[in-house]
Amino acid sequence: MEFVSPEGLRLDGRRPMEMRQIRAEIGVVAKADGSAMFEMGNTKVVAAVYGPREVQNRSQQLNANALVRCEYTMANFSTGDRMRKPKGDRRSTEISLVIRQTMEECILTNLMPRSQIDIFVQVLQADGGTRSACINAATLALADAGIPMRDIVTSCSAGYLNSTPLLDLNYIEDSAGGTDVTLGIMPKLDKVTLLQMDAKLSLDTFENVMQLAIEGCKAVADYIREILLENTKQLQYRRGT
Amino acid sequence: MRGLQLSLNQTQKVRLQRALEKLESLSSKPNSNASVIVADSIPVNHEDGLLKGHGxxxxxxxxxxxxxxVVERVNKLVYVRSLRARYKPEVGDIIVGRVIEVAPKRWRVEINYSHDAVLMLSSMNLPDGIQRRRTALDELNMRTIFEENDVICAEVRGFQHDGLHLQARSQKYGKLGRGQMLTVPPYLVKRRKQHFHNLEKYGIDLILGCNGFIWVGEHVEVTDDMVVDQVSNSEQQSAKADKKILSPEEQERSYTPQETRENICRTANAIRVLSTLGFNITVEVIMDTVELSISLKQQVPIHEMLGAEFYVLVAEKEAARRSLTKKK
Known part of the structure; x- marks a missing residue:
C-alpha cells in the first residue's frame, strides 16, 4: 500500500514531517486534584490525577518516596469495532506500566514520602499514538494538581514507511506493519525518558526517525507550556489579591 | 475555561468575557509576569546569596x-507559591474535616492533606467539660463523641512523629451538624483572624476552613459549660433525667426551620459559584453574592443560582467590586 503519494502527501493529507493538530484543556474532571484532556488529531484522551494522598494499601507504602500508580483504560467506544476488553489485558497493563515509569521519573517523589499519587488515563477516541497522547495528558494533569516535577514530559511517535520517516502516525499507518518509535523526552533537561520501538531499523534511518520524533516532542512541549502558563495566569488573576 | 461547563448564550458569553477581561486588566501589576510553570527558570541575582524555597x-x-x-521573593528566599495543590497545614489553622476512622485513643480525619490528620482523645475537651485523665471508659465511648463520616471542626496542633495532629480544646470546635460541607480549592481561602462567622441576619454559621472545606450550617449557640460548679451540674443532671421524653422545646431544637434551610442552600450555592469562577472566598464576597441573588428585581431562586445567568452576574459584580477597591 502506498502511504506517501508521489506528491509527498500522506493518507490523511499531511506532509511526512507534519503533526496532527493538537489541542489540550485543563480541569475537565471536577472531583480530581488535577485533570486534563489531550487531543492529537482524532486521538482523544482524558487524564485525572488524585493525590498526593494517604497510601491505600499499607504494605505498599514507601518510607522515602511517594508511590506512583497508573491505570490506563480504553473506552469500549474508542475504536471502530466495539470490543469488550477485559480490564487488565496485556496491552493496557503494559501501557500502564510504561506511563507509570515515565511519569515517576519526572515527579520529585522524594518530596512526598509515605503518600500515593494515582494517575488515571482513559482513551476516549483511539486513532494511533494513544501512548503519546496519554503521557502528554498525564503531564498536564500532574502540573495542574500542583505536584512538583523535575520537568514536563512530552511524547510523540514517529515511523518509517515507504522509506520515508513519518511523524505522528495515525491508526492506519500504525497498523501498516512498519516501524513505530514512541519517544518521551524532558525538553528542558534534554533527556529521554521513554523510547519504544517495534520492528527493526538500520542505525542511520533510526537516527533520522528519532530526530524527527524529538522535533515532534519539542513542538508538543511548546504547546503544553503555553497552555499551562495561560492556565496559571488565569487562576492568578481571577483570584485577585 | 476551567471547570465551567455552562450553556451560555451569545450575550452571556460576551458579558462573561468582558468581565473576565476587566479582572485581568485590573490585576496587571508590574509583577504580573511572576507566574511560572514547571521547568521555567527563575531569574535570580546569584551574587547576594540565595535561599531556595519550596517549588x-x-x-x-x-x-x-x-x-x-507565582514566584515570591522574601529577602534572600525565593520560592514558588503553587496555586492548585492540596492543602499544606500550618500550626494554628482552623480546619474542617471528616472523620474516617476511630482508632485506639484517636480519630483519623481527612483534611485534604497528603496524609490523614490525627485527633487524639486527649487533645479535645470531653462533653462533660471536666479536665481529667482519659480513662479506658472514655476510650470505649469514643463513638459517642465522633463517629465515622462525622464532619468536625478543629485546629492544627502541629507535626508529631506519627503525622499531623489536631486539637479541639474549646466549645467552638467539635462536631458539626445540620448543614452542608463544601469543598473548594484551598488556595481560594486566605488565612485570617476570623474563620468562624455567625451571620445573624440569616441565622447561619459559616466556617471557612483553611484546608478548603467550608461549613455552612444552622447557627448553634456556643455554650462554654467548662466552668460549671459541681452543685449546679448535678442539679442539671437531675433536671435532664426528668425530661427524658422530648419536650416541645427540645423538639423544636432538633428541627431546622425552612427559612434557615433555604438560607443555608443559598449561601452554599453562592460559594459554589465563587469557587467555580475561581474568585477569592471571604465572608464579605460570599455575603455580597448572597445579597446579589436576593436583591435582584426578581429574586434568583436557589436552584437557578447555579445557572449561567447568575455566573455572569457574579463575574460582573466581582469586576465592579475590584475596580472600586482599586480606585480607593
Missing amino acids: TSEVNGEVVATVCG
Whole structure:
C-alpha cells in the first residue's frame, strides 16, 4: 500500500514531517486534584490525577518516596469495532506500566514520602499514538494538581514507511506493519525518558526517525507550556489579591 | 475555561468575557509576569546569596521552578507559591474535616492533606467539660463523641512523629451538624483572624476552613459549660433525667426551620459559584453574592443560582467590586 503519494502527501493529507493538530484543556474532571484532556488529531484522551494522598494499601507504602500508580483504560467506544476488553489485558497493563515509569521519573517523589499519587488515563477516541497522547495528558494533569516535577514530559511517535520517516502516525499507518518509535523526552533537561520501538531499523534511518520524533516532542512541549502558563495566569488573576 | 461547563448564550458569553477581561486588566501589576510553570527558570541575582524555597530546584546553576504558580521573593528566599495543590497545614489553622476512622485513643480525619490528620482523645475537651485523665471508659465511648463520616471542626496542633495532629480544646470546635460541607480549592481561602462567622441576619454559621472545606450550617449557640460548679451540674443532671421524653422545646431544637434551610442552600450555592469562577472566598464576597441573588428585581431562586445567568452576574459584580477597591 502506498502511504506517501508521489506528491509527498500522506493518507490523511499531511506532509511526512507534519503533526496532527493538537489541542489540550485543563480541569475537565471536577472531583480530581488535577485533570486534563489531550487531543492529537482524532486521538482523544482524558487524564485525572488524585493525590498526593494517604497510601491505600499499607504494605505498599514507601518510607522515602511517594508511590506512583497508573491505570490506563480504553473506552469500549474508542475504536471502530466495539470490543469488550477485559480490564487488565496485556496491552493496557503494559501501557500502564510504561506511563507509570515515565511519569515517576519526572515527579520529585522524594518530596512526598509515605503518600500515593494515582494517575488515571482513559482513551476516549483511539486513532494511533494513544501512548503519546496519554503521557502528554498525564503531564498536564500532574502540573495542574500542583505536584512538583523535575520537568514536563512530552511524547510523540514517529515511523518509517515507504522509506520515508513519518511523524505522528495515525491508526492506519500504525497498523501498516512498519516501524513505530514512541519517544518521551524532558525538553528542558534534554533527556529521554521513554523510547519504544517495534520492528527493526538500520542505525542511520533510526537516527533520522528519532530526530524527527524529538522535533515532534519539542513542538508538543511548546504547546503544553503555553497552555499551562495561560492556565496559571488565569487562576492568578481571577483570584485577585 | 476551567471547570465551567455552562450553556451560555451569545450575550452571556460576551458579558462573561468582558468581565473576565476587566479582572485581568485590573490585576496587571508590574509583577504580573511572576507566574511560572514547571521547568521555567527563575531569574535570580546569584551574587547576594540565595535561599531556595519550596517549588524550586537547581539545575546547572539555574534556579528552576518545579510547580506551576507565582514566584515570591522574601529577602534572600525565593520560592514558588503553587496555586492548585492540596492543602499544606500550618500550626494554628482552623480546619474542617471528616472523620474516617476511630482508632485506639484517636480519630483519623481527612483534611485534604497528603496524609490523614490525627485527633487524639486527649487533645479535645470531653462533653462533660471536666479536665481529667482519659480513662479506658472514655476510650470505649469514643463513638459517642465522633463517629465515622462525622464532619468536625478543629485546629492544627502541629507535626508529631506519627503525622499531623489536631486539637479541639474549646466549645467552638467539635462536631458539626445540620448543614452542608463544601469543598473548594484551598488556595481560594486566605488565612485570617476570623474563620468562624455567625451571620445573624440569616441565622447561619459559616466556617471557612483553611484546608478548603467550608461549613455552612444552622447557627448553634456556643455554650462554654467548662466552668460549671459541681452543685449546679448535678442539679442539671437531675433536671435532664426528668425530661427524658422530648419536650416541645427540645423538639423544636432538633428541627431546622425552612427559612434557615433555604438560607443555608443559598449561601452554599453562592460559594459554589465563587469557587467555580475561581474568585477569592471571604465572608464579605460570599455575603455580597448572597445579597446579589436576593436583591435582584426578581429574586434568583436557589436552584437557578447555579445557572449561567447568575455566573455572569457574579463575574460582573466581582469586576465592579475590584475596580472600586482599586480606585480607593
